[in-house]
Amino acid sequence: MIFHAEAVITPRMGVLDTQGKAVEKTLGQLGYDVSDVRVGRIVTMKLEADNGEAAAERVKEMCCDLLANDLIETYSISLREA
Amino acid sequence: MIFHAEAVITPRMGVLDTQGKAVEKTLGQLGYDVSDVRVGRIVTMKLEADNGEAAAERVKEMCCDLLANDLIETYSISLREA
Amino acid sequence: MGFREVGLSESEYKRITELLGREPNALELELVGVMWSEHCSYKSTRPLLRTYPSKGRYVLQGQGENAGVVDMGEGWGFAFKVESHNHPSAVAPFQGAATGVGGIIRDIIAMGARPSVSMDGLFFGDANLCKTRNLAKGIVEGIGAYGNAVGVPVVGGKTFYSPAYNDNPLVNAFSAGFVRLDKMASSQTAKPGDCAVLLGSKTGRDGIAGASFASRELDEDARASKPQIQIGDPFEEKLLIECCLELLDKNMIASMQDMGAAGILSSSSEIAHKSGCGIDIFVEKIPLREADMLSWEIFLSESQERMLLIVEKEKLAPVFATAKHYGLDCAAVGEMTEGKRYRVYRNGALEADLPTSILGSAPELSWPAEEPKDMPERRAIDLSTLASEDPAKELTTMLSCPNGRRKDAIWEQYDSMVQLHTIAGPGEPAAVVEVPKTRRACVLTMEAEPYKCWTDPYCGAAETMALALRGLWLTGADTLGMTNCLNFASPEQPDKFYELKECVRGLADSCRALDCPVVSGNVSLYNETASGRIYPTPLVVAAGLVIDREKITRSGRTKDGDYIYTVGK
Amino acid sequence: MRTAVVVFPGSNCDRDVRRAVSETLKTPVDMVWHEEREFASEPDLVILPGGFSYGDYLRSGAMAAHSPIIGAVRRHAAAGRRLLGICNGFQVLTESGLLPGALLANTSTTFICRKCWLRVEQTENRFTSGLKKGGIVQYPIAHHEGLYFLPPKELRQLEDDGRVVFRYADPVSGEAGERFAPNGALNGIAGICNEEGNVLGLMPHPERSTVAHLNGGSDGGAFWLSIARDFAERGA
Numbered sequence: 001m002i003f004h005a006e007a008v009i010t011p012r013m014g015v016l017d018t019q020g021k022a023v024e025k026t027l028g029q030l031g032y033d034v035s036d037v038r039v040g041r042i043v044t045m046k047l048e049a050d051n052g053e054a055a056a057e058r059v060k061e062m063c064c065d066l067l068a069n070d071l072i073e074t075y076s077i078s079l080r081e082a
Numbered sequence: 083m084i085f086h087a088e089a090v091i092t093p094r095m096g097v098l099d100t101q102g103k104a105v106e107k108t109l110g111q112l113g114y115d116v117s118d119v120r121v122g123r124i125v126t127m128k129l130e131a132d133n134g135e136a137a138a139e140r141v142k143e144m145c146c147d148l149l150a151n152d153l154i155e156t157y158s159i160s161l162r163e164a
Numbered sequence: 165m166g167f168r169e170v171g172l173s174e175s176e177y178k179r180i181t182e183l184l185g186r187e188p189n190a191l192e193l194e195l196v197g198v199m200w201s202e203h204c205s206y207k208s209t210r211p212l213l214r215t216y217p218s219k220g221r222y223v224l225q226g227q228g229e230n231a232g233v234v235d236m237g238e239g240w241g242f243a244f245k246v247e248s249h250n251h252p253s254a255v256a257p258f259q260g261a262a263t264g265v266g267g268i269i270r271d272i273i274a275m276g277a278r279p280s281v282s283m284d285g286l287f288f289g290d291a292n293l294c295k296t297r298n299l300a301k302g303i304v305e306g307i308g309a310y311g312n313a314v315g316v317p318v319v320g321g322k323t324f325y326s327p328a329y330n331d332n333p334l335v336n337a338f339s340a341g342f343v344r345l346d347k348m349a350s351s352q353t354a355k356p357g358d359c360a361v362l363l364g365s366k367t368g369r370d371g372i373a374g375a376s377f378a379s380r381e382l383d384e385d386a387r388a389s390k391p392q393i394q395i396g397d398p399f400e401e402k403l404l405i406e407c408c409l410e411l412l413d414k415n416m417i418a419s420m421q422d423m424g425a426a427g428i429l430s431s432s433s434e435i436a437h438k439s440g441c442g443i444d445i446f447v448e449k450i451p452l453r454e455a456d457m458l459s460w461e462i463f464l465s466e467s468q469e470r471m472l473l474i475v476e477k478e479k480l481a482p483v484f485a486t487a488k489h490y491g492l493d494c495a496a497v498g499e500m501t502e503g504k505r506y507r508v509y510r511n512g513a514l515e516a517d518l519p520t521s522i523l524g525s526a527p528e529l530s531w532p533a534e535e536p537k538d539m540p541e542r543r544a545i546d547l548s549t550l551a552s553e554d555p556a557k558e559l560t561t562m563l564s565c566p567n568g569r570r571k572d573a574i575w576e577q578y579d580s581m582v583q584l585h586t587i588a589g590p591g592e593p594a595a596v597v598e599v600p601k602t603r604r605a606c607v608l609t610m611e612a613e614p615y616k617c618w619t620d621p622y623c624g625a626a627e628t629m630a631l632a633l634r635g636l637w638l639t640g641a642d643t644l645g646m647t648n649c650l651n652f653a654s655p656e657q658p659d660k661f662y663e664l665k666e667c668v669r670g671l672a673d674s675c676r677a678l679d680c681p682v683v684s685g686n687v688s689l690y691n692e693t694a695s696g697r698i699y700p701t702p703l704v705v706a707a708g709l710v711i712d713r714e715k716i717t718r719s720g721r722t723k724d725g726d727y728i729y730t731v732g733k
Numbered sequence: 734m735r736t737a738v739v740v741f742p743g744s745n746c747d748r749d750v751r752r753a754v755s756e757t758l759k760t761p762v763d764m765v766w767h768e769e770r771e772f773a774s775e776p777d778l779v780i781l782p783g784g785f786s787y788g789d790y791l792r793s794g795a796m797a798a799h800s801p802i803i804g805a806v807r808r809h810a811a812a813g814r815r816l817l818g819i820c821n822g823f824q825v826l827t828e829s830g831l832l833p834g835a836l837l838a839n840t841s842t843t844f845i846c847r848k849c850w851l852r853v854e855q856t857e858n859r860f861t862s863g864l865k866k867g868g869i870v871q872y873p874i875a876h877h878e879g880l881y882f883l884p885p886k887e888l889r890q891l892e893d894d895g896r897v898v899f900r901y902a903d904p905v906s907g908e909a910g911e912r913f914a915p916n917g918a919l920n921g922i923a924g925i926c927n928e929e930g931n932v933l934g935l936m937p938h939p940e941r942s943t944v945a946h947l948n949g950g951s952d953g954g955a956f957w958l959s960i961a962r963d964f965a966e967r968g969a
């Protein structure tokens with residue numbers, strides 16, 4: 001089975017989010033009243049696996065290995081069949 | 083009403099996604115068999131608005147104004163009430 | 165909370181109760197524990213560092229300040245220092261290396277200088293290992309991302325590969341800056357009645373107790389202890405540089421100190437102690453990133469991009485205005501006092517009350533030293549492996565091994581030209597930069613000879629020093645002074661302490677013999693893991709002065725028919 | 734000729750540009766903080782310098798394109814006066830729509846700082862009229878996002894209009910194109926101008942090859958002189 005997977009990687013709570021801070025400030029200057037702005041990354045991909053569970057497991061491994069830095073980031077994974 | 087909003091910004095198809103390509107290559111080297119890897123950004127925030135529609139409209143404006151570059155990126159927005 | 169949890173020994177704890185005349189409370193114990201950690205107190209190495217020659221005709225500021233300063237002439241001083249960020253870089257390569265660059269740059273700002281040049285000493289494991297490649301990639305990108313954004317050029321460095329660094333890469337960051345002598349800042353000039361002002365980022369939970377982290381061997385737990393990772397924000401740092409320099413230029417700052425290890429605690433206690441006064445700090449006035457932080461967390465937090473300024477009361481308003489101009493957080497959080505007490509108040513309650521002297525007076529430790537038993541084996545080189553019958557082949561093998569190869573792939577990721585004053589950058593045997601608005605030039609060399617120090621600590625260290633100075637002299641420069649970073653394993657084992665002691669003796673003797681004062685430095689111990697230890701790695705950066713930059717001898721300017729000479733024995 | 738250099742928070746080549754222009758041309762250079770809404774000095778040349786404006790955290794140049802000063806920058810350009818964006822300044826120009834296209838991450842996905850060679854493709858603008866068309870110049874680059882991108886149709890139009898001013902080239906053969914672009918820029922594009930020729934953006938740093946005894950080379954001096962000569966001949 002072919003899956004479209006999506007990993008959303010965001011800075012952990014309490015970890016300084018330099019991008020979020022800067023974006024919030026600029027949005028404020030542009031007249032947008034927002035708070036708690038956080039900026040993360042989203043990685044989408046196609047992969048093959050026997051089933052959804054196996055696919056999710058694979059993507060999780062990729063997050064651990066490369067896509068996310070567990071010390072400062074958390075990630076969540078979502079999948080849909082292609 | 084307070085909303086949590088999320089804007090997902092991804093490179094347009096046809097635009098070189100050098101980051102995506104690099105990630106795909108590295109994942110391949112690590113033994114992961116994946117394709118169509120794309121890397122985008124996700125911006126989350128809290129904002130106040132009279133209703134969901136108004137909130138979505140605001141976030142859309144922010145995307146046009148600042149968060150996304152229409153020439154190279156597309157975006158999608160999702161909301162939930164806080 | 166017991167004394168062991170804060171890293172103190174029983175005798176140290178006894179000493180604290182003697183000095184206080186009572187038992188410390190929990191917060192006080194935390195504070196003293198960190199200040200008495202190896203990382204903050206140099207308790208194992210202070211006796212050794214005292215043996216360095218510190219005087220020289222160019223020295224304006226020797227050890228004891230945030231960075232050493234030498235006299236460049238025509239009213240210019242040159243502040244420089246090298247510092248390690250080994251443990252953080254091993255755990256989080258990108259952020260660890262980036263914040264290492266940020267930290268050393270703030271040391272230079274604290275002297276009142278504009279950070280003008282950087283160099284980096286990198287010691288990586290076996291170049292063929294995937295692990296090494298990943299670590300190296302993260303570290304190099306981290307150094308680049310921070311330095312490039314802040315706009316301080318990397319003008320040179322040192323990269324060395326050996327399996328000895330497989331689990332324990334070393335990242336030594338050097339930074340330096342030019343300062344007008346009449347604008348030099350100091351951490352020793354606070355007066356009672358002055359305000360203590362925090363400038364820069366808000367204080368968060370990052371890097372809490374990083375100092376004690378650096379005073380331990382790296383274990384698997386290091387990965388689990390998450391809050392020790394600090395995140396760097398070079399954008400904030402760039403604004404901090406511009407803001408501090410503008411304030412200094414307008415004579416708005418009485419005294420200043422960067423916030424490194426043990427953040428607010430060490431900066432405020434050092435400034436009070438060195439200035440001979442006391443300080444009252446009001447915790448509720450400290451801008452926080454997370455509201456629910458405990459006092460000890462606030463004091464030990466190593467949130468990056470913060471400076472402690474001491475400001476006369478009547479100058480507070482313009483200081484706040486300048487901070488606002490640059491979009492920086494700024495808060496008056498305390499006051500310098502007459503009595504030599506370090507006092508912490510939170511919402512009116514006195515939470516800690518210590519003599520300022522206690523924080524800076526960790527008892528020195530003298531470890532036993534003993535020559536390693538395997539020294540003869542270390543020295544035994546197996547010459548039979550040299551295929552000397554085919555010198556051409558041997559030469560190409562040498563040139564293509566990771567240590568012999570060009571390092572372009574690393575230094576092309578660093579901006580080496582920003583600030584428009586680099587005369588000779590990375591890839592050249594010595595880095596050369598202009599002294600601002602003069603015809604003078606400053607020459608820098610960075611050297612380390614870990615393998616030689618492993619086989620012969622005394623001679624290896626002396627050779628490192630000689631090599632660094634030879635690089636300077638070849639350009640025609642006069643020696644100004646040197647800074648050094650001592651990267652070693654645990655001092656607690658006699659054979660390892662021997663290496664440290666002998667290396668320092670080698671550096672001290674060669675500096676004396678070659679007339680090169682030591683103006684600053686840094687020590688990183690416990691560079692070992694269960695599976696191995698690093699080579700003894702003293703890294704040296706030497707600085708020299710050329711009066712007329714047009715007269716510099718440059719390498720690579722040869723023509724056909726030129727003669728080749730060797731000089732020396 | 735009066736020059737104004739815009740300083741954004743995070744700009745770091747602002748002083749370098751000032752030095753290059755004032756040492757070469759001996760003409761006044763004013764530094765203008767991004768929060769200003771007008772150029773007090775009525776500059777003839779406005780330069781958006783290199784650096785990491787606002788940390789370049791979202792997209793390079795994106796936040797700077799919304800700075801208060803940008804209104805005045807637009808008016809300056811609309812009046813036909815010279816506007817030059819170097820490196821991050823080029824990124825600000827594309828983000829603000831003053832020049833077409835976008836600058837994407839280098840194909841290497843790393844920051845690249847090195848000397849590099851460019852072919853001067855066009856000399857009918859307000860900046861390079863004093864340079865030799867087809868000549869090769871060396872200006873260093875230092876960027877992480879320098880891959881010039883434009884969708885195919887618009888790219889063709891840009892080329893047809895002859896608005897490519899600098900292209901990465903081989904210094905020996907004089908050939909130019911994508912193959913010689915250290916960052917993967919489409920068609921090897923290093924610098925472009927607007928239709929009127931009064932707005933120029935380029936990724937390489939001419940200011941870094943202006944002071945001859947420094948490590949960036951010395952080809953940049955002619956670039957500043959070219960602007961000054963064009964100004965002398967044609968005025969603002």
Ligand SMILES: Nc1ncnc2c1ncn2[C@@H]1O[C@H](COP(=O)(O)OP(=O)(O)O)[C@@H](O)[C@H]1O
Nearest residue numbers: 284286320321322323571574575590591592593
């Ligand atoms: N990490 C680095 N950062 C910047 N420049 C470096 C770095 N490593 C090496 N270099 C530069 O590359 C050249 C060769 O370095 P290296 O091989 O470490 O030194 P050596 O020639 O002393 O063996 C030197 O000019 C040095 O400045």
